[in-house]
Amino acid sequence: MTASNELRVGILGASGYTGAELIRLLAQHPSTRVTMLTGDRAAGKPLGDVFPHLAYLDLPILTKIEDAKVDECDLIFCALPHGTTQEVIAGLPKQVKVVDLSADFRLHNVDTYAEWYGHAHQAPELQKEAVYGITELAREAVAKARLVANPGCYPTAAQLPLVPLVEAGLIDSDDIIIDAKSGVSGAGRAAKEGSLFTEVAEGIHAYGVASHRHAPEIEQGLTAAAGREIRVNFTPHLMPMSRGILSTAYVKLEKGASAADLRDAIAKRYEGEPFVRVLPLGQVPATRHVRGSNHTLIGVVADRLKGRAIVISVIDNLVKGASGQAVQNMNVMAGLPETTALMQPPMFP
Template identity: 65%
Template sequence: MPNSVETIRIAILGASGYTGAELVRLLSRHPAARIAALTAERQAGRPLTEVFPHLGHLGLPDLVKIDQVDWSGIDFVFCALPHGTTQEIIAALPHALRVVDLSADFRLADPALYAEWYGHEHRAVELQTQAVYGLTELNRRAVRDARLVANPGCYPTATLLPLLPLLLDGLVEAEDIIVDAKSGVSGAGRDAKQQNLFTEVSEGMHAYGVGRHRHMPEMEQELSLAAGRPVTMAFTPHLIPMNRGEFITTYVRLAGARTADDLRAALAERYRNEPFIRVLPAGTVPHTRHVRGSNEVHVSVFRDRLPGRAIVLSVLDNLVKGASGQAVQNMNVMHGLIETMGLEQAPLFP
């Protein structure tokens, strides 16, 4: 870390959820970060060790309500609040604060599209125009200068990182994209829900949000920008009985005489110098267990037995690269730090 870089005093809003806890875990080892405030409305007044015993040894501040935070002691904010609750809170923050928002509240550039998919009008339209979509590897320059970064969702991160370069290079047809997505149960959040009970999810799997999942407009927005024209995709998510991890299978139609090898070579070249993206050797299938606990994304490309088609596989940890790890990566870019700072940990195995 350069000697001129000062410690960043950080507030985590929504620290009692899974992504909040993951932010604490990652930032506790970040050499430029000091966690100065932790909020959790329902858990306010409790020490962190009572909510997350595995983080109790860090000596961090007790949980408080958002209106109890002394903003004069904060430099940077991570907002890990539920969708729909973030807009007015961020709008009320001191303007000098830079923010990474992990909710979906600022990901959609069109407020009308947000209202259509989230069921209410956007409550901070002026702020929405300032938000930058934080897919770090593909939007680094805009992230660097942003005041507010909308951290992408986990499904979009795993889907878009391999798919956007292929569209940008004209290697696949934008009119024929099919995504089969699978996520661990932590992707549904920490709130108690009957459908997420152990007996409801173990020893089986099921689809949800079929035909209309809230990540669809986010992905189509970015795909359309890459293709230069409107793109509509097929997307079906599934819940699988594991704590964390995400596996995306994307079926694409090749453009012209392109081959699956061309796609793999293009991705390998695009991500050659990216520390968190690994394009695997030909014939290698990615595994969610090989990225668990890390900020890595593993990608592979296979030839489909149907002529003119290819299959793109990608995996990540939905709580790290799919949420909190990418958020820390964006903070590093925004502060001109080494991008891997605080994110160097190898995947957990087994």
């Protein structure tokens, strides 16, 4: 591909973990060129000062957002903190496509947004055109979108197996329990006491029980699949690993349905998908089997409680749960082969 065909890509907020992960993946993309990077605190410095592991790459110097040459980009990844993003994106040139990795455009209903985020949405008009982009579930809409709201990590892990089950009417949509376990990178690179090595190592705890902001995001997807209002239990846990999410969903089978039916429905839904793999009935996945990759693994097991099943899914929260899915969406939006730059195998051990 000649330079004139290259997709010029910018990253707003390149000094966080999702920014670094975008760079890691894009470094292997043959038809994009990173032309703009912002990082407020590190403006004026090379990215290698912030992320030494990327110092050897040929990349633009970090700038402040206000100095970013946004109109020299064909597509911009927005990896800014939640809440600051709406106005920034509203101000971008209309011809630039956007994949937003924040939570700012994920909830279709701005009232729900206001309820969970504590302030009115700042760009309600733009919200209307935003496409919620779990690629496998919204490929066509993503292909036409100017603005894709890249899904949260937990919601990606939870919805991929559950949406097909709710759609197919195989499970009781009013009795879905999602017990999720996440690595620490989901909390970002901000210096917080709760993310210190000493506070996280050698232990586990639940947090945001019945109050985590990813609950309405999951409910939005399942509500659409069910065609009626759905609420779920969502209980995240923080555990000592850097990457990975494992979601253990406990579901009640609709009359006549078996665990095997669930497994098959999910497998059928994702047949031919390059990034979703369903294990044989009774087998369960491990987060370390997707580490560093854009893969999702899903396993289904029949429960000891009659009429119940366990549905387990794993992703790498920084890849399929963030930057990998963002690149996947970019590929779709730009008409590139969807798997470009995303075929590197998982890294184990």
